[in-house]
Each structure stands twice: as structure tokens, then as C-alpha cells.
Amino acid sequence: xxxxxxxxxxxxxxxxxxxxxxxxxxxxxxxxxxxxxxxxxxxxxxxxxxxxxxxxxxxxxxxxxxxxxxxxxxxxxxxxxxxxxxxxxxxxxxxxxxxxxxxxxxxxxxxxxxxxxxxxxxxxxxxxxxxxxxxxxxxxxxxxxxxxxxxxxxxxxxxxxxxxxxxxxxxxxxxxxxxxxxxxxxxxxxxxxxxxxxxxxxxxxxxxxxxxxxxxxxxxxxxxxxxxxxxxxxxxxxxxxxxxxxxxxxxxxxxxxxxxxxxxxxxxxxxxxxxxxxxxxxxxxxxxxxxxxxxxxxxxxxxxxxxxxxxxxx
Amino acid sequence: xxxxxxxxxxxxxxxxxxxxxxxxxxxxxxxxxxxxxxxxxxxxxxxxxxxxxxxxxxxxxxxxxxxxxxxxxxxxxxxxxxxxxxxxxxxxxxxxxxxxxxxxxxxxxxxxxxxxxxxxxxxxxxxxxxxxxxxxxxxxxxxxxxxxxxxxxxxxxxxxxxxxxxxxxxxxxxxxxxxxxxxxxxxxxxxxxxxxxxxxxxxxxxxxxxxxxxxxxxxxxxxxxxxxxxxxxxxxxxxxxxxxxxxxxxxxxxxxxxxxxxxxxxxxxxxxxxxxxxxxxxxxxxxxxxxxxxxxxxxxxxxxxxxxxxxxxx
Amino acid sequence: xxxxxxxxxxxxxxxxxxxxxxxxxxxxxxxxxxxxxxxxxxxxxxxxxxxxxxxxxxxxxxxxxxxxxxxxxxxxxxxxxxxxxxxxxxxxxxxxxxxxxxxxxxxxxxxxxxxxxxxxxxxxxxxxxxxxxxxxxxxxxxxxxxxxxxxxxxxxxxxxxxxxxxxxxxxxxxxxxxxxxxxxxxxxxxxxxxxxxxxxxxxxxxxxxxxxxxxxxxxxxxxxxxxxxxxxxxxxxxxxxxxxxxxxxxxxxxxxxxxxxxxxxxxxxxxxxxxxxxxxxxxxxxxxxxxxxxxxxxxxxxxxxxxxxxxxxx
Numbered sequence: 031x032x033x034x035x036x037x038x039x040x041x042x043x044x045x046x047x048x049x050x051x052x053x054x055x056x057x058x059x060x061x062x063x064x065x066x067x068x069x070x071x072x073x074x075x076x077x078x079x080x081x082x083x084x085x086x087x088x089x090x091x092x093x094x095x096x097x098x099x100x101x102x103x104x105x106x107x108x109x110x111x112x113x114x115x116x117x118x119x120x121x122x123x124x125x126x127x128x129x130x131x132x133x134x135x136x137x138x139x140x141x142x143x144x145x146x147x148x149x150x151x152x153x154x155x156x157x158x159x160x161x162x163x164x165x166x167x168x169x170x171x172x173x174x175x176x177x178x179x180x181x182x183x184x185x186x187x188x189x190x191x192x193x194x195x196x197x198x199x200x201x202x203x204x205x206x207x208x209x210x211x212x213x214x215x216x217x218x219x220x221x222x223x224x225x226x227x228x229x230x231x232x233x234x235x236x237x238x239x240x241x242x243x244x245x246x247x248x249x250x251x252x253x254x255x256x257x258x259x260x261x262x263x264x265x266x267x268x269x270x271x272x273x274x275x276x277x278x279x280x281x282x283x284x285x286x287x288x289x290x291x292x293x294x295x296x297x298x299x300x301x302x303x304x305x306x307x308x309x310x311x312x313x314x315x316x317x318x319x320x321x322x323x324x325x326x327x328x329x330x331x332x333x334x335x336x337x338x339x340x341x342x343x344x
Numbered sequence: 345x346x347x348x349x350x351x352x353x354x355x356x357x358x359x360x361x362x363x364x365x366x367x368x369x370x371x372x373x374x375x376x377x378x379x380x381x382x383x384x385x386x387x388x389x390x391x392x393x394x395x396x397x398x399x400x401x402x403x404x405x406x407x408x409x410x411x412x413x414x415x416x417x418x419x420x421x422x423x424x425x426x427x428x429x430x431x432x433x434x435x436x437x438x439x440x441x442x443x444x445x446x447x448x449x450x451x452x453x454x455x456x457x458x459x460x461x462x463x464x465x466x467x468x469x470x471x472x473x474x475x476x477x478x479x480x481x482x483x484x485x486x487x488x489x490x491x492x493x494x495x496x497x498x499x500x501x502x503x504x505x506x507x508x509x510x511x512x513x514x515x516x517x518x519x520x521x522x523x524x525x526x527x528x529x530x531x532x533x534x535x536x537x538x539x540x541x542x543x544x545x546x547x548x549x550x551x552x553x554x555x556x557x558x559x560x561x562x563x564x565x566x567x568x569x570x571x572x573x574x575x576x577x578x579x580x581x582x583x584x585x586x587x588x589x590x591x592x593x594x595x596x597x598x599x600x601x602x603x604x605x606x607x608x609x610x611x612x613x614x615x616x617x618x619x620x621x622x623x624x625x626x627x628x629x630x631x632x633x634x635x636x637x638x639x640x641x642x643x644x645x646x647x648x649x650x651x652x653x654x655x656x657x658x
Numbered sequence: 659x660x661x662x663x664x665x666x667x668x669x670x671x672x673x674x675x676x677x678x679x680x681x682x683x684x685x686x687x688x689x690x691x692x693x694x695x696x697x698x699x700x701x702x703x704x705x706x707x708x709x710x711x712x713x714x715x716x717x718x719x720x721x722x723x724x725x726x727x728x729x730x731x732x733x734x735x736x737x738x739x740x741x742x743x744x745x746x747x748x749x750x751x752x753x754x755x756x757x758x759x760x761x762x763x764x765x766x767x768x769x770x771x772x773x774x775x776x777x778x779x780x781x782x783x784x785x786x787x788x789x790x791x792x793x794x795x796x797x798x799x800x801x802x803x804x805x806x807x808x809x810x811x812x813x814x815x816x817x818x819x820x821x822x823x824x825x826x827x828x829x830x831x832x833x834x835x836x837x838x839x840x841x842x843x844x845x846x847x848x849x850x851x852x853x854x855x856x857x858x859x860x861x862x863x864x865x866x867x868x869x870x871x872x873x874x875x876x877x878x879x880x881x882x883x884x885x886x887x888x889x890x891x892x893x894x895x896x897x898x899x900x901x902x903x904x905x906x907x908x909x910x911x912x913x914x915x916x917x918x919x920x921x922x923x924x925x926x927x928x929x930x931x932x933x934x935x936x937x938x939x940x941x942x943x944x945x946x947x948x949x950x951x952x953x954x955x956x957x958x959x960x961x962x963x964x965x966x967x968x969x970x971x972x
Contacts (some may be wrong), residue, residue, distance in 0.1 A: 063385030069689030317439035377699030631753035
């Protein structure tokens with residue numbers, strides 16, 4: 031495995047293997063000194079064309095726990111702003127010595143394109159509406175540990191609620207959850223669904239309340255306020271009334287059901303309940319797992335030797 | 345000691361203990377390789393809602409000398425700007441694994457509030473007009489070493505001159521200096537004094553010249569140009585004439601007296617003399633001591649074992 | 659050698675010694691773990707008053723390969739913006755403990771000035787139109803290895819083409835190439851030549867095509883679009899027609915000739931050919947060599963012991 035560009039490229043077995051490795055990385059992360067020398071001397075460069083302190087910090091933390099060096103290539107102050115082509119930027123940074131680029135870009139397919147211009151590994155940290163594969167992996171890991179489903183997601187009922195149309199998280203999660211055997215239902219106003227769902231292994235519903243009691247996982251997406259400006263949403267209040275997680279809805283969830291969100295949350299819109307009051311909320315656990323999953327991804331792409339080589343703290 | 349929020353929380357004995365530890369950290373800092381493994385694997389996150397390269401760099405240097413990992417959470421490009429609440433931001437970063445937050449915020453009390461949302465330690469690096477406790481500790485350390493007063497400040501005469509009203513440095517220093525036994529006089533135009541000084545262990549004077557010959561320490565505060573716009577100051581020239589350190593005033597200081605300033609200086613306003621020409625200036629020594637004091641604070645909050653465990657260079 | 663401010667300060671022997679040391683650093687850079695402990699505990703601070711992600715990243719990578727700590731002092735958010743003088747900024751950072759400043763500034767001579775205010779070493783990373791000495795060293799190293807000229811550049815014919823007038827790269831390269839024995843010709847429209855070339859060890863030509871077959875090195879400078887606004891250039895198309903590297907011109911170069919550019923390239927202006935299609939292009943090799951040269955410079959300024967002490971990987 032040279033790059034991580036899309037969940038599409040992974041088989042169910044690939045995903046399970048990555049989640050097994052994540053178990054080891056979670057153990058490392060729980061140590062008093064959560065640091066191993068596995069990627070010592072490797073250089074991991076963040077290349078974020080869209081701001082995301084949260085995701086960048088998660089990758090950064092993961093890289094440092096493996097003793098890699100990290101660099102944040104600040105796009106805003108770089109030669110990209112002097113008219114340099116993306117290709118020249120990539121080739122230039124590569125020539126300084128880079129082992130992996132972690133790329134976020136507003137255009138779908140940009141990370142794939144970048145693989146042509148460098149021999150470094152590429153990790154897609156979100157490209158347009160297309161893919162965000164490490165988010166899908168951390169979501170799988172969170173469900174796997176939260177519901178104790180190590181072998182498969184067969185029979186799990188997962189609803190993904192919100193702005194499916196513009197969401198790379200939804201696209202990646204649908205693929206990953208389905209590959210592991212889950213039954214996925216999308217819940218959204220028609221304006222926030224893609225024009226066609228042909229080939230998506232999902233059902234669609236507009237009635238969240240009917241679904242709630244049978245769900246194992248309720249996955250809430252972030253509603254972006256600019257969707258109202260685009261006239262795709264009548265009002266945030268109406269969205270909240272129909273699709274938001276209210277106290278009444280939370281009460282209808284099964285006791286074991288997990289509530290998930292990729293963050294950052296719009297409190298009062300897609301989630302009106304304080305997650306701290308929801309026994310099933312694993313929203314912060316997702317953040318914690320995100321670091322362990324990204325350690326597993328970086329080790330898979332850049333590490334040498336088996337996982338046993340990551341044993342002792344650095 | 346879990347947090348450092350305010351000088352108010354510290355007894356004279358606490359302050360003396362921190363200054364003793366600072367002696368060890370100053371010794372580490374003077375080594376050819378000024379680095380010890382004391383906080384290896386600990387993660388210190390800077391969370392600055394107000395810019396301060398100077399203070400952030402000082403904490404960063406301190407953390408690195410103790411081998412901690414450091415991260416600068418750039419508020420301006422973070423989800424705080426997408427409407428995420430401060431609480432969600434704190435909980436999210438905490439979930440990635442943080443041992444201490446170093447917080448600067450324009451609102452008094454913000455660092456205290458943050459302690460409710462995380463199990464990490466909080467160091468207040470300045471909150472509104474309220475507190476800046478590491479500044480007070482570094483100022484105490486500078487006086488302690490500069491005047492060789494290891495046991496107490498009994499009988500020392502210290503004047504703090506300038507914009508007391510808006511100064512967290514003044515509030516913190518007054519408390520710390522008084523706890524150690526010093527006699528503190530505030531010197532300022534009436535518009536730059538707080539409405540009430542009830543409970544402040546100070547005297548007030550408007551006549552700097554009369555005080556000068558008896559001072560052991562002359563502490564100059566930064567005058568902010570926006571105070572003129574607020575009509576609290578008639579002009580910088582008038583301020584300088586009445587309260588600035590001119591050559592004539594410098595000549596009236598006792599030979600042993602220290603001149604201090606928290607930086608950055610407005611040359612020509614509160615200080616018209618070049619500090620390099622003042623034998624008593626310890627302004628740069630304050631900066632150097634700031635790193636050692638912050639090492640002591642971070643080690644106290646995050647370190648395990650006694651100070652002897654910081655012995656050998658990493 | 660305490661500072662690196664200008665190629666003028668170096669003899670041919672100094673340059674050769676630095677290039678010898680660069681050979682060692684290139685070997686370190688080619689290792690699986692490209693990291694040695696040579697500068698462990700040293701603190702290298704980047705102080706860039708002009709943005710340059712490319713150069714800053716190169717120095718940063720170099721410092722990290724030698725295990726130095728690095729800090730980026732962000733001028734835009736620093737006290738320089740609160741009116742603090744450059745001198746106070748330098749003295750303050752110095753007081754926190756700095757071993758070397760890497761300085762870029764728009765004013766010629768700023769790095770030299772800074773040497774008066776600190777005991778740290780200064781590396782000039784570009785000052786106005788004046789000097790960019792590490793660029794000249796990496797260019798010499800690239801020619802030395804690319805043409806296998808370890809002992810001297812005697813008899814080499816080098817053309818530097820483009821905006822000589824505003825180029826610190828041109829000024830530095832002319833001096834370095836000439837010191838090593840090369841014969842340098844400047845090629846530029848008259849408006850982009852300095853008013854006087856008295857004392858420059860160069861010839862001048864306005865006819866690039868006539869020169870091409872005899873060149874060992876064709877060095878293209880970046881053409882800045884603002885020169886058109888300044889009315890120094892009629893149009894980029896005309897510049898490209900007269901001075902750009904087209905396919906036709908590339909075909910007239912000798913098979914062994916090197917094509918160089920300091921980056922970032924304006925494709926279609928000074929270079930119309932894809933460098934990937936030019937056998938003689940060493941433009942990316944320049945970037946790679948830049949890291950090794952900067953390691954050599956930092957080790958020379960800050961290292962103790964001989965080069966043999968950099969032996970084993972950290």
C-alpha cells in the first residue's frame with residue numbers, strides 16, 4: 031500500500047487489517063510516554079489548501095507519536111500564491127526530501143493527481159465532496175470498539191443524517207460501512223441528497239423518527255450555514271425540527287445505540303442535545319480514535335518491519 | 345498543583361518553591377546542550393486567542409528544553425471561526441491527547457472556565473486585565489537574583505509606573521511582590537488607575553520624581569497608544585514628561601536599583617533612555633528568566649519525580 | 659566563521675571547503691534515517707520579513723537533519739507590528755536563547771545590521787537586491803557535481819539570463835562563479851541590467867541565441883510580473899520571445915550543458931519548455947542540494963568538532 035486516496039481502493043480485509051493495527055496504536059497512545067521510534071527520520075508534510083486545524087492537528091499528533099518529523103507547508107504564504115503551478119510546488123517540496131504528503135484540497139481528485147508528481151506517499155485528508163478515507167476508518171474503528179464488532183458489521187443498522195450531497199464524509203462512510211456489512215440508510219431533505227444514488231449501497235428515508243428505535247448507529251453530519259444561502263435549506267430551525275437530534279429523539283434510541291458526528295458540531299442545529307448528556311455519544315471517542323487510525327495509516331505507508339517493531343516507547 | 349491560573353492561588357511559600365526550582369532550570373538553560381528529558385512524551389498545546397509571539401515563543405522554548413512535544417493551535421484558522429464553541433474546541437483537542445494548555449484570552453476568567461472542560465493542566469498566559477502569573481513569577485525571580493534576595497522581599501521598595509488600570513501584569517506583580525514582603529507604590533495618572541484600589545496592598549503616588557531615590561526597583565509598564573484614542577491620556581509627550589524614564593530620572597536612581605519592563609517597549613514614551621545605557625536595566629534578563637520560570641511551571645504541573653530527576657542532559 | 663552574510667566575504671578556498679562539507683551532508687541526506695545529532699540542543703530561529711515558504715522549509719529541513727531545534731518567528735503576528743524596533747525584537751529573542759538566526763529582509767544590509775544586536779550567528783537568507791549566499795553555494799554545488807568540476811570552474815562558460823537588476827541571486831552567483839574561475843555572461847534587456855556594472859567580473863550580451871552553443875550552464879532568472887507594471891518590460895510575450903528558453907533554444911544547447919533556475923518558475927515566460935523534457939535540467943537537483951548546503955552552513959557556524967563527528971545516524 032503506497033497511498034491512501036479513497037475507501038474505494040480498500041477491500042473489507044484491508045479495512046479490518048488497518049483496524050487491527052489501530053488497536054496497537056491505541057495501546058501506544060495510552061502509555062505514559064505515548065511515543066515509539068517507528069518512523070524516526072521520516073518526513074511527513076501537511077499540505078492543506080483548505081483550512082482544517084482539527085484534521086491537521088490529528089495527523090500531526092499521529093506523526094509525532096511515531097517520531098516522524100512533521101512540516102506544515104503553509105499554502106497561503108507559499109509560491110502557489112506567486113503563480114507557481116501545483117505540480118512545481120509538489121516537485122519542489124519532494125526534492126527537499128518528503129516521505130508522505132497529507133493533502134486536503136477543495137477539488138475532488140487533487141490527491142490522486144499529486145501522486146503523478148512525487149514518489150512520496152499521499153494521504154487524502156479530504157478532497158472536495160469526494161473522499162475523506164481516514165475519517166471513514168476512524169468511524170469504523172469507533173463502531174467496532176463501541177459495539178464490540180471485531181469481525182464484521184453484518185446486520186448493523188446505521189443512519190447517516192444531513193447534508194449527504196456535499197459530504198465527503200458521507201461518501202467515504204457509506205462505502206466503508208457497507209464493505210464491512212452494515213445496512214446504511216441516508217436521511218436528508220431531498221435538496222441535500224445527490225442527484226443520483228445509483229450504485230450507492232444504501233436506502234433513503236425522509237422520516238428520521240420512524241427509523242430511530244431500530245438504529246445501532248445514528249451518524250449526524252454537520253449542516254453548513256451556507257446551504258441556506260444557496261436556498262437548499264429553508265431555515266436552520268426547520269432543519270433542526272425535522273432532522274436534528276432533540277431530547278425527544280434521543281429518548282427513542284435503543285440504549286446501546288451510538289451517536290456520532292465528524293465535528294465541528296453546530297449545537298442547536300443538527301444536535302440540540304448536549305452530547306455529554308447522551309450515554310451513547312462517542313463523538314469525542316471519534317477524535318481520540320482519529321489519532322490512532324492515522325498512526326496506523328502512516329505506519330502502513332511508511333513503516334518497515336512488522337507491528338511488533340513498534341513495541342517499546344521511544 | 346494542577347493549574348497555574350492566578351498569583352492569588354499561591355502562598356509566599358509556593359512562590360519561593362517555584363523560584364527555587366527555577367534556579368535548577370536556569371542551570372539547565374546555561375548548559376551547552378540545554379535540554380533534559382523530563383517531559384518526554386508530554387504534549388503542550390498553545391491556545392492563543394490574542395497574538396503574542398513573545399510569550400508563545402517563551403513557553404515553546406521552555407517546553408522544548410524539557411523535551412515535551414509542542415503544538416500551536418492556531419485559533420484564527422480553527423473551527424472556532426466556523427462557529428464552534430470554545431468548549432467543543434477544548435474537548436476536541438483534549439480528546440487528541442493534551443497534557444497542558446497554555447492559554448491567552450482577552451476575557452478575564454477564560455482559563456479558569458477552560459479547566460471545567462478538560463483534564464489537562466491549564467497555564468494562564470494572560471487573560472484580559474486580570475492575571476499573567478508567569479510574568480509575575482519571572483519578575484520575582486529577576487528581583488530575587490538581581491538584588492540577591494533569596495529569602496524575602498521584606499523592606500524592598502518597588503514602584504510600578506504606567507497604565508495600571510488595563511494591566512494584568514500590574515495586578516499579578518502587585519500580588520506577588522506584596523506576598524514576598526515588598527512595599528509597592530503605584531505611579532500613574534488618575535485616568536490610568538483602577539476606579540477602586542480597595543484591597544490592593546499598595547500606596548499610590550502621582551509624583552515619580554519624589555520616589556526615585558528610595559526605590560530598589562522601578563517597574564515600567566507599556567503605554568498603549570490606543571489609550572490616547574480613548575482620551576485617557578492627553579498625549580504621549582505629556583505622559584513621557586511626567587512618567588517616562590528620562591536620563592534625568594535615571595540619574596536619580598540608587599546605584600543598585602533595578603529597572604524592569606515586561607516588553608515590548610515603546611522607546612521614547614515610557615522609556616526615553618536606551619536600556620543598554622542603564623546599569624540597572626534587567627529588561628533582557630527578564631526575558632531570559634521567563635524561559636526558566638516557564639520550565640519550572642511546566643515541570644511542576646506535568647513532571648513526575650523530584651527535581652533531581654531532571655539531572656542529565658537529554 | 660561566525661556569520662554567512664555575503665559571498666563577498668568568502669574566498670575561493672572557503673567556498674571549496676563548504677562544498678566539500680556539503681558532500682558529507684548529501685551523504686547523510688541519502689540515508690534511510692537522514693538525521694545526525696550534530697546540532698542537538700542548538701536553537702535555529704527563522705526570521706522572515708518577506709514570505710518564502712520554499713527557502714524557510716529548506717533551512718528548516720536542514721536544521722532538523724542535524725537535530726537542531728527550530729522556531730519560526732512569525733513577524734506578521736509579532737511585536738514588530740506593535741511598533742517594537744527590530745533591535746528590541748532581536749535582543750528579546752536572543753535573550754530566550756538562540757544560536758542562529760536565518761534572516762530574510764527586504765532591505766539590503768539588514769542581516770549585517772542584526773549582527774550588532776545579538777551574539778547568535780546570522781545566516782542571510784536574502785536581503786533586498788543584495789545577497790542570497792546559500793543560493794550561490796547551492797548553485798556552485800550543483801554545477802560542481804553536475805559537470806564533475808571538483809577543483810575549479812576554470813574555463814566554464816555560464817550565462818545568467820533575465821532580471822539581473824533586481825536579483826540578489828544574480829549578484830551572489832556572479833561573485834561565486836567568478837571566484838571559482840568561471841566566465842560569466844549576463845543576458846538581459848537593458849532595462850533589467852543595473853545602471854552600472856563597474857567591478858562586476860562579467861560580460862554582457864543581448865543576444866542569447868548566439869551564446870547558446872558554447873554554454874556549459876544556462877542560468878534562468880525568475881521574471882517578476884510586476885516589472886511590466888514598472889514599465890521595465892514591454893510584455894511577457896516579448897520577453898519570452900527574446901530571452902525565454904524555448905524548444906528551439908534548448909535544441910541549440912550542448913548535450914552536456916546544465917539548465918538552472920532558482921525557482922519558483924514562471925512557466926511560459928522565462929521557461930517555455932517543460933524542464934522534465936530537458937536532459938540538462940538540474941532545477942530539482944538545485945532544491946535537493948539546497949538542503950545539503952544549508953546543513954553544511956549551519957554545521958560550520960554552530961557545530962563543534964570535525965565533520966567526522968557527524969558520522970552515525972541519530
